[in-house]
Amino acid sequence: MQTQSLREFAARVAAASAADDRAFRQIIGDLGLLAAEREFTRAFDLDDWTLRRWREGVGVPAPALRRSMYRWLGDRARAELARLAEADAGAAAATQPVAAKPQGLPG
Numbered sequence: 762m763q764t765q766s767l768r769e770f771a772a773r774v775a776a777a778s779a780a781d782d783r784a785f786r787q788i789i790g791d792l793g794l795l796a797a798e799r800e801f802t803r804a805f806d807l808d809d810w811t812l813r814r815w816r817e818g819v820g821v822p823a824p825a826l827r828r829s830m831y832r833w834l835g836d837r838a839r840a841e842l843a844r845l846a847e848a849d850a851g852a853a854a855a856t857q858p859v860a861a862k863p864q865g866l867p868g
Contacts, residue, residue, distance in 0.1 A: 775835055801834070
């Protein structure tokens, strides 16, 4: 998963209006960026058929439910970005050269 794509997804979720059907379909279409489609369907008690219909523009949930979905997606995206940042920091630390111990010192 690309960090930049996930950042853009998180920004779209944060800026989305619960009343905007088009934005909702786009966000639902990009769920794969989170690799969380299964968790999303479980969290909101959805079946695959419903999710597919929403992506295709056949019906959408009420704005109140969309707000809850956007909160969930935003939280998930921020958590994934934090995890990626920690992994990047760990990888960067692992590639730092280890300082050699000065010779002649005990220990």
